[in-house]
Amino acid sequence: MSRTGAWIARTLLVFLGATRALAGTLSVQASLADHAPFAGAVVTVRGEAGHAPAAPISTILDQINLTFVPDIIVVPVGSTVEFPNSDSVSHQIYSFSPAKRFQLPLYHGKPYPPVHFDQAGVVTLGCNIHDRMVGYIVVTDAAYFGRTDAGGNWSVTNVPRGTYHVSLWHPLLRDSVASLEREVSITGDESATSTVQLAQPLRPAPLQATARSKDAY
């Protein structure tokens, strides 16, 4: 190996080492009251003051077979969401949640401008025609967010050194959100894991039956 090659290799190693020392992996392991994995929980990770929230996005929340698809989305503050309505019937989407109150009549094939979500909080969606329809938009000012996998796990890499507040939310949660908050410190290149276990069982999930299944099909 030439001297130059060795220098480059050494520099690269130092550089990589330094990067690793500045950022780590933050993991969340969520379980239900009976120790089973808590799948689908919304995880938000907020840094100390000064950490910027995630950048706004544009996304879609569809209406298919009288259900919201997906039933839960998480978007950063300032994001826009489109409601295309893939059903052949009309919907009247509404929210009376403080984070975003809106009313949106949706006809098949008639596009409406996206809705802008500019305030953090959980927005519960309903349909004024089909009472069973329910969906959620979690609008967050967190730097990192996501949902736990089937094993109840979620992680984010490349998290800069610092202290973080990890929160968990789910529409069927009976535990208070505050009781599930954890503080996690990323000190170096090792990963930090926050474990959260619910104290109370979840509410029973809504029945899958659509209006149609009670009727002819």
Add this chain to the structure above:
Amino acid sequence: MKALPACIALSTLCAAVPGSAWSTDWELSADMRLVDSDGQRSLFDGGLGTLRYDSEHDGVQVGRLRAALTQPLGDVWALKLDASYFGQDDAHPVSVTEAFLEYRPYPLDGWRTRVRIGAFYPPVSLEDTAAGWSSPYTLSNSALNSWIGEEIRTIGIEGKLEWLGTRLGHDFDFGATAGVFGWNDPAGVVVATGGFSLNDFQTPLFGYVGGRGSQVFPENELFHEIDGHAGYYVGAEARYLDRVTLLALHYDNRADPSAETSNGIYAWDTHFNSAGLRVDTAGGWTAIIQWMAGTTSVEPDGEYAAWPFYARFALISRQWGRNTLSARYDIFGVDSSAEYNFGDEDGHAWTVAYIFNQSAHWRFALEWLHVTSEVASRAVLLNEPTFARENQTQLSVRYTIGSDRPY
């Protein structure tokens, strides 16, 4: 002339419809039956049997031909029409069972309001949750709800206020309903004369029970205002998530029992209380129990007679895939204070039904119904034995098309 304000209101609303943005929802269905019955002459053929089809009227029969329409009028108003032909010989050409304007504003801060104006069913039934006030569990309604379909209709206005707790992170929703109505003074004549029966017939607004000129109900037009007194009902509903529903209603048509029309249609003072509980589970099980008790009375020429009545049922049903299997037990009775115990009844019934929803268009159903009843009027009016054991087996094939059922 009474219809004039409604017409003006309707045309004002129609004028307010913005463009043609709102599409009309419609549905047409044909339900044909293959019936085997050993029943006594039925209510619909001038008799006092408890089944819809008697032994003289089995084989291939029309179950129901239905047309329904929902016409949105702007964002929050809609006109709903439901018309059906049940195979009656003398059906009115406009066999409308329900026709009303609905006002559905968007919920605000967890509160939802609903207003209905026109002709519709009061919130009694926990089993008739499918389109056209039909049951997704059985072909024949319970005795309780068969009676509602025969005699009861709100022709008036109803308001409902709901607190949507589950949308605010709570486990419960609550609702309160109040209605004011007219044009239902004769309600009570059927239950007082012939007692309860088990069927899926619904008396059309301009139609009759038991056919025109029936021997047992000579004057059987039910939707008349006779005494000028408005009736009312108040109801309450509580729901635990989407698993448990509790429904209660107090109903009183406030008819003057001494009032009658010039052609002999009496006003029957009918009031009842009804309560029901419905449980749905994640495994596809549904259980319903419903209870009703009330009294109807008339006082023609100062001769007062009263008929306290009750009906109860318990239904258990399991849905898996496109299959629904249900069983129901009904018990019902009328306790007459009239001469010869006219109208006295004691009865109970077993129903077992299997429904296969093959597609959005085809539904197949098989139902067996057994009723045991003792009806005093059978001897008084028809000179028939008061006691009857009746069996009816129905195979139903229904085909549906509609704006919501694309190929």
